[in-house]
Amino acid sequence: MRIKTFEEYQVAYKQSVDDPEGFWAEVAQQFVWRKPWKKVLSWDFTEANIKWFEGGVMNITENALDRHLADKGDQVALIWESNDPEDKAISITYRVLFDQVCRFANVLKKHGVQKGDRVCIYLPMVPELSVAVLACARIGAIHSVVFGGFSAKSIADRINDAECTMVITSDGAFRGNKVIPMKATVDEALVQCDTVKHVIVMTRTRTPVSMLKGRDLWWEDEVKLVDSVCAAEPMDAEDILFILYTSGSTGKPKGVVHTCGGYMIFAAYTFTNVFQYEPGEIHFCTADIGWITGHSYIVYGPLCCGATSVIFEGVPTYPDASRFWKIIEKHKVNILYTAPTAIRSLMSFGLDYVNGHDLSSLTKLGSVGEPINEEAWHWYKTNIGADDCPLVDTWWQTETGGIMISPLAGITPEKPTFASLPLPGIQPVLVDESGNEIEGNGVSGNLCIKFPWPGIIRTTYGDHERAKQTYFSAYPGMYFTGDGCLRDEDGYYRITGRVDDVLNVSGHRIGTAEVENAINMHLGVVESAVVGYPHDIKGQGIYAYVIAEKSVHDPEMFKKDIAATVSRIIGPIAKPDKVQFVTGLPKTRSGKIMRRILKKISEGDVNNLGDTSTLLDPAVVDDIKKGAL
Known part of the structure; x- marks a missing residue:
């Protein structure tokens, strides 16, 4: 599955364009399926109807957990770094994670959560967040993770839109020097929500909270009342895996829907290739699991590849601006994947916080979330990567499920500020305002994708018309990204920013x-x-x-x-x-x-x-x- 040279990339890319179905079928065969698919792909962009691996039956947790138990059961799956650097880091092996996921999946089932039910997860960046996500996937419940910085109204909007029957939260959260009242925020949200039957609360900050009899349950108590045997629910490749809400050009957030099979294949394939992941490497993605980056490159992508992922609860500047560098030194991190905002913020503190930390374990750097400016690119490459680590500037979106345009680490020749070349299976086009394709190099236009890939958004939850209008109507026959883009003389792509009413x-x-x-x-x-x-x-x-x-x-x-x-x-x-x-x-x-x-x-x-x-x-x-x- 891993491309090892630029020539291999060119061959794979050509195959993926000439025979997309054959290409992705070959990739998909490397995963565990209960039943083979009947059809690789059917699609109609006009109606926003896309289906991958129809009829195939699987469960993403069998690929992320069960299949690793025989040879990687004692390998660390997750390393957790607390907000407080004085706290001891926690390492969770694949076997322990499997046990915790199955146990919590049984808690969900005990309280009436069934396949297809929606579960809202509003937790800090603690291991239990990964456990909750995977437990939902285990039983076929649809998770909707809400970022811990959102307000009660934002939570209520998301719960009501998805008609969630359960909320999983904590008493509070630590973020830098602040304590955030998570349960109190959920209580305020639930005044406006009538579909929620139960709230499961984990203890994190020991903040006093109100617990309603019959509705609210303590995580720690509940997991003691169930065993850890939980068979994975058979899921069709096109069954919904999760909903993730994202801002749009109207006031109402839209629930982006990703399905089980295609998303799994795309997240794992992109993780392996973009980061050139090799067994035994430690991968540190600094994103929050409340965003798509955390879904794809902390939880599902790395675990499906049997990798070790670092989860970080805090912020890069607390207790001071050396926190990232201390974590890298302590855990001998190999891959660092972070945002330009974090890089620029850490740049502003100067090199005193970087110097003196051993960053020699790093072999690959990544950037995500927005286009990286040239000054930050060079600072990151030189001061963190010692001018020796490849730097992948990745472009993708909540709606794409995984990375779309990016260098492959150490394989694609780099160019500062350019996301560079499309991954195999991705067919980008630039169009003018009238939808005419702009051909050749040294041009710019609106970025569209003209052929589906396995991780593509399937719908907006409960409102398919909105998916059609937002992504597939501006330029018929194409997926419109909402981004402007430049293609230079070498055919490299550089994202120039949003062209719709969305801020980054x-x-x-x-x-x-x-x-x-x-x-x-x-x-x-x-x-x-x-x-x-x-x-x-x-x-x-x-x-x-x-x-x-x-x-x-x-x-x-x-x-x-x-x-x-x-x-x-x-x-x-x-x-x-x-x-x-x-x-x-x-x-x-x-x-x-x-x-x-x-x-x-x-x-x-x-x-x-x-x-x-x-x-x-x-x-x-x-x-x-x-x-x-």
């Missing part, structure tokens, strides 16, 4: 409409418009233009109130970095806000605003320019 803040996708809706809920706000602007650490910051109901006497206090409102409705990650109070917004005569103009102003490019004559009131633009922050 520290690698988190946040819809402008979602933030605007939250700001507009503040009592004193009439209307708002949100755009992204260049931010030294986050890559993109959030710039909000706000029309207040009456004149603002204390702007700083009002800005704090707006930030608090957004935090409460979405979560702290969506707080605006800049708030400019304006008297009006640049709108067309049909009422559409011209965000292009606002974006230029936020970037300081006030002399290239283009044609403003079509605006309802062009004078508004001059006022906004005068007050620009």
Whole structure:
């Protein structure tokens, strides 16, 4: 399954384009199947209908756990590093993880969770999060992991959309020097949710919590009441494995659906090839399992390949900016996969925190979440990789399930800031605004994919029409990524940023409409418009233009109130970095806000605003320019 030379990559890529079904069938045969598939692929992008390995029966946990027990049972599957560096790291072998997953799967079954039921998981980055995810998969329940930084309203929206019957959470979470009240947030969310029958609570912070009789159960008590024998539920390759909510260009988050067979094959194949994973290597992905990166490259991809994964509960700068480097030195980490935001943040602290730490175990570096800028690329490569480690700049999305365009570590010639070449099975195209394919090199356009791959989104949960409209209607016959892209003279791809109304803040996708809706809920706000602007650490910051109901006497206090409102409705990650109070917004005569103009102003490019004559009131633009922050 692992490509070992650039020539092998070229051969595999050609085969994957000439005979996609033969190519992926060959990859799929390396996994454990209960029954073989009847058909490798059927697809229709117009209707957003894609099916891989139909009729094949399997369970992803048999591939992630059971099949390793004979030869890797005593190998470490997960290493957990606590938020507090004084805490002892915990290593969990494949055999112990298997036991814990089966035991917790029996807890779920005991409390009525069945195949197809949805389970919301709102936990800190502790081993139990991986156990809960895998236990759901074991019994065919559909997990919906919600990032621990989201608000009660965001949790309620996700629970209600998926009609979850159970929530798995903790009393609290440690994050840097803060204690976050997880159970209290869930309690607040559940006031608005009537489908949830049980809440399972694990102990982490010993924060006092309210436990409702008949609904709330302690994790530690429940696992003692069941055994650890739990057969894996037979799943069709196209049965749903999980829902993961992501921001869109409307205010309502959409539940991206991934299925069992295709997702498993794509996550494992990309993990093996992009990181050139070799048995025995220690893989440290610093993402949160609440995001797709954690699903694919902490849990499913590495475990399906029998790898050892590090799970980190804390933040890179606590207790100081040497935390990553201490973890790498302590566990002799070989592969580091982190975000440009983290790299830029650590750069800002200088090299004193890096020097003195033995990073010689590192053999491969990776970047994920957003395009990496050249300065951060070189800093990472030189100071962390000693100019000796290949650096893979990976481009992919929640909807793609796994990495799409990336160098293969040590195999693909690198070029700073370029995601480089597509993986086998991925057929990217650049199109103009009219949907015409832009051929040749040295060109740029909107990035689309013209043929399905096994990890592609299948639908948006409960609303298939939304999947069609969002991903397959802009350019008929193609999957539209929402990203702009440049293809240089060598055929290398460089992602140039979102071209729709979605921001990429520290690698988190946040819809402008979602933030605007939250700001507009503040009592004193009439209307708002949100755009992204260049931010030294986050890559993109959030710039909000706000029309207040009456004149603002204390702007700083009002800005704090707006930030608090957004935090409460979405979560702290969506707080605006800049708030400019304006008297009006640049709108067309049909009422559409011209965000292009606002974006230029936020970037300081006030002399290239283009044609403003079509605006309802062009004078508004001059006022906004005068007050620009």
